[in-house]
Amino acid sequence: MHIGVGSGNPVKRRAVEQVFSDAAVESVAVASGVSEQPTGHAETVAGAENRARAVLDAGDYDYGVGLEGGVAEFEGTDDLYLVMWAAVTDGERVGRGSGPSLALPGHVADRLRAGEELGPVMDDVLGTDDIAKQEGAAGALSGGRIDRATALGAAVAGAFGPFVTDHYDR
Numbered sequence: 001m002h003i004g005v006g007s008g009n010p011v012k013r014r015a016v017e018q019v020f021s022d023a024a025v026e027s028v029a030v031a032s033g034v035s036e037q038p039t040g041h042a043e044t045v046a047g048a049e050n051r052a053r054a055v056l057d058a059g060d061y062d063y064g065v066g067l068e069g070g071v072a073e074f075e076g077t078d079d080l081y082l083v084m085w086a087a088v089t090d091g092e093r094v095g096r097g098s099g100p101s102l103a104l105p106g107h108v109a110d111r112l113r114a115g116e117e118l119g120p121v122m123d124d125v126l127g128t129d130d131i132a133k134q135e136g137a138a139g140a141l142s143g144g145r146i147d148r149a150t151a152l153g154a155a156v157a158g159a160f161g162p163f164v165t166d167h168y169d170r
Helices: 010-019 041-058 106-113 118-126 136-141 148-159
Strands: 002-005 024-027 063-073 080-089 094-098
Touching: 002 010, 002 041, 010 024, 010 063, 010 148, 041 063, 041 080, 041 094, 063 148, 080 106, 080 136, 080 148, 094 148, 106 118, 118 136, 136 148
Parallel strands: 002 024, 002 063
Antiparallel strands: 063 080, 080 094
């Protein structure tokens, strides 16, 4: 199996490799077609889907995978959350899955609502450099109990459901 991942970020590639250790996984830098800081589930899902489709256009892959992190609110809460979505396509069907959602600290959420991006804000708050290519905000906010690759891997596993089981064909 040959899988293209629509990002040059090594963490996103690692997320797919964790789910499919027996597949050939390649990173392909493609545009998401959404803002640098996707806001809301719809924009975050659209970014993942755009990346997945763009990967198939860029090479000869069995599957294109798009991963997109964003921030979103959930009805019934006042918090802003880190959200992760994955999309998988074989050129005909699209599968979607989400990773865990983590509430953002109020001081971080305030800066995002003011128009800043999560990665640079987290780097500033934590004194790190390019946390998005390391443990990610998920790692920092969970005290290292889950890292970005594992969180994104959960989204990838969910998005591959229609392609690896027959439960969706019923």
